[in-house]
Amino acid sequence: MGTAPLTPTTSKTWGPLRLAVPPLPLGGEGRRILNPHAGSPTYHLPSTVYRFPHFCLLVFAFCILTCSISLAAPRPHLITRWENYTIANGMPDAKVFCVTVDGPRVWAGTENGLVLIQNGKVAKVYLPADGLAHRAVMGIAVDRSTDDLWIATFGGISHFSGGHFENFTNLTSGLLNDICYGIAVVDRSVWVATTAGVSRYNTLSGEWSSWSEKNAPFHEPWAYGIAPAGNKMYFAIWGGGLLEYDVQGNYWKPYTDPDEEMEIVLFKNQGLIHIIVSNVAWNPDTRMIWASTYFGLSGYDGRNWHNYLSKDSGLASDFINAPKSRRNEVWACTDKGLSMLDYTTNTWVTYRPGKQKGQGEIEITWPDGRKQKLTTDTALAHNYILNMDFQGEDIWVATALGLSHGIRDSEKEIQLYASFTNSQRIGNNPTGRFQKGN
C-alpha cells in the first residue's frame, strides 16, 4: 500500500528520471515536493486532512515515507552495452591511462602512444616517432577555442596542432618536471600537474608560471590531477590533499586530512578523507568538488564534506584512480570496477566484468543498502579502471586491458529491470544473487 509503481520513463530523451508518485489518497489534494537533497519525496498536506485523527495520519504518513524510501527509490539509468577497443582491434597497448572526448572524436592515452578513435574504430595511433613527447600518455586536454590537443606524458607535454607536435620539457621550457600526470586548458592557460608541482603555460605570451612547496601551501609537491572550476582551479596532490587556487585573486587554499594520520579515518565526514589524493573532478551542475583517494571518495559542497567508503556505500572499492561528475552523478574509477553514485537518491551502480566470460555485471546498491545484480551480454574490458569521460549519455572508460565505450539503451534498460521484477514475482532471481546490504 502506498508504494509507487516505479518504472523509468520510456521517453527517448535521457533527462533526469521522474519518480511516478501516486496521488495521495486524501482527496487528491496532496502537493508533492521533491527535495533534491533528501533523496525521497516529502508531502505537504492541505488543511482538510486535519479532520482525521492526528495519530492515524502520522502513522499513515510514516508508512508512506518508509515505503517510498526503501522500495521506491528512483531507478538509475544503466549502461546496457559495452564496445571494447583492445590490441585485437587496433589499440597499440592494452593499458589505457586516460580518455578525453572531443565531440565525435575520442582520444585515448596508452602506455604506447596516443590513440584517435573515430566512427567506431581506431583511426590513428601517434607514437614518439610521430613527434609525441613520450610513449606513456597520462592526460589529454582539448583547447576548445582552437581544437588543439595538449598531452601530458612521462617525457614532458606535447601540443598537437594541425597534425604536428610541439614538445615542452623540463630542459627546453619552464615545465617543472617531465613526469606529467594531468593537464587542463582554460582560456589561454595550459595547466600541468607534474611530479614536482604545478606549471602553467600562457599560450599567448609563452610565459611559464610554477607552484610547488617553495611558493604555495603544498605539503608535498607531487601533483596528480587538475579540475578547472570557473575562476578556480583544483589540484589533486599526492600527500598534499586537495589544493584550491583562485586564479583572479592569486591565492591558495589547501584542504587536507584533518586527522593528520595516514592509518585512520577518524570520523566519517571529517573533511577530506585522506591526504593522498589521486585525482579531482568538478561538477558544474551541483558545484561540488570530488576527490578520489586510495582510501575512499570525498565530496565537498562548499559547506560540508561527504565521504564514502566501500564499507558504508555501494562503492566498488576504496582504491580510486579518478572521479568524474556531472548532473547528479558521481563516477569513481576503482580497481574493482566503475561505480556511479546518484547523489540525489544515494543509489549506487557498479559495472564490472561478470564471472562468465564476456558477460557484464551491474550491481545496484539501493539507499537502504539492498543490493541487486543484473547481467549484461557485454562487459567492460577490465575491472581495473583508470579514467573515464562522457559523450552525451554514453561513457568512455580507460581500463587496464583496453578502452571501453559504454552505451545507454533505454529499451534494454527497461528489459533489464523488467527481467529482475519478473523473476522476483515468480520467486526466482535470474542474476542468482540478491543479497542484503551492509
Next chain:
Amino acid sequence: MRRPLLFALLLVAVAIPMTAQQYKDTEDTPKDTVIKRDETVKPDSRYANMPDEAVPYRRFTKPYYDWFVREDTLEYHGAADKRPDGNPAQLNEIAIGFMSPIENNPESIFGIPELHGAQLALEQANARGGYKGKPYALKIHNESALWGASSAELVKMLFNENCWAMLGCVDGQNCHISLRVSLKLEVPIIDVGTTDPTVTETRIPWLLHDFPDDRQQGYTLADYVFKALRLKRIAVLRTQTRYARIGVAKFNDEARRMGRQPVLEVKFERGDKDFTHQLQMLRDAKVEGIVLWGEATEAGLILKQMRQMGMKQPVFGSSRLAHSPLLEVAGPAAEGLVVTAALDPTRKDPKWQAFRDAYRQKFNEEPIDYAAYAYDGMNLLIASINKAGLNRGRIMDALRDYQMKTYQGVAGTIYFDHTLNNLAPVNLARVKDGKFEYWLAPRQHGHEGDKTGVRD
C-alpha cells in the same frame, strides 16, 4: 568576591587532573631496562606495532576506519599478469634497475654500500646460474640530490632497459615519486634504504620495504627515553631536511601523547659546523635529554661542542648516527650516546658472518646496514623472479606473498606487515669505550612476527 575565587579554585582543581592525562610512570618500571611486552595484545591487531601511548586520539574516540591492518591492504586487481612474459631465450640478460645516491650526493655514503650489497647478491645469484642460464645485470641509476631530477629514472628502466624490477632508494622523496610512476607503469620496487614511514602507507601494491623505518625507530626511542629512563624534559635537535622532518615526527607524536612533548625543536642546516647558537638555546631550556635526528658527521660535531660547553645531558639519535663517522668526529664526546640501529654487526649468526666475509673480500670494507638490507632485498627479489618468471605482475604477486611473514636475512629477522613494511624490533646501540654496543630493544607491543610463516 569569594564566589569568583571559589570558581577559579574549582577550575584549577578540574584542570590539573585533565592536564595530567598523560603517561604515568609505574613504580615497578625498572630504570634503564628494556620494556616487557604486553602478551595480551595480539601482534598484528594494531598497525605498525603501535604502543598504547602512540595510538592517535585513543583518549577521545575510536576511529571510523583503520587502514593497513587487513589482508586486502595491498590487494591487486589490475592486469599486469596478463602482459606477455619475457622469454629468457630471447634475452641476453635479466635486467634489474638500481637507483641510489651514487655520486654528487652527500647521501652516497649510504648509496654506495647499498649498491655493493645489491651487486654481491647478484654476483652470487649469477654464480648459481642466474635465471634459466641468463645472468642478472644491474642497471645503475643515480639518485640525484636534486630529487626532481631522478623522477624519470624508473621510466627509463622500463622503456629503455627492460628492467623487471627496481631496487634501491635512500631518500624518501625519490622513493615516493618512483612509487607513483610504478603505480602507472607497474614495475615492482624493492625499497631497501628509506626510513620515511609514509612510503609504505599509500596502498600502492608495487613496493616492498625492508629497512626499519622512522616510525619503528621513533617508537623504540620514545620507549627508551620516556619509559626506561623516565626523562621528562626533552628537546629535539634536527637537520632542516625532509629526512629529519618526517623522521622525528613519530617520536614527537608518541612523546606528545605520553605528555612528554619536546619542550624545544631546534634546527640546523646540513653541513653546518658551528652549533653554538642551537646548543645555547637547549642549555637555557634546561632540558634533561636531547634527541638528535640528522647525519653522523654533524652529530659528532654537536656532541663535541656540547661537552665543551659543559652540557652533560644524555643524547639520543636515529639510525643514521650509528655509523663510524660519528665516532671519528666526536671522539670521547660520543660516550654514552644511545641511538637506534638498523643492524647489529656484532651478531654471530652464520648468515651474517658469511655475508660480512664475502663483502669484505669483494669490496675491502666493512658492510653497513644499507649494504645488508640491499643484499637481503635483492635476494628477496631474485627468489620472487625465480618463483614467478619474467612477468612484473607475477613477480610482485610473489613479493606480496611475504605479507605477514618472516624472512631470515643477513640483516637479521625481517617481519613484513600488511603493507610489506619491516616491523622487526629495532636495535639500540650505546657508545661505550669508543665503540657501539648493541642490544635488541623490544617495544611494548613489539614482536618478531609469525614464526609459522617463515620464507626464504
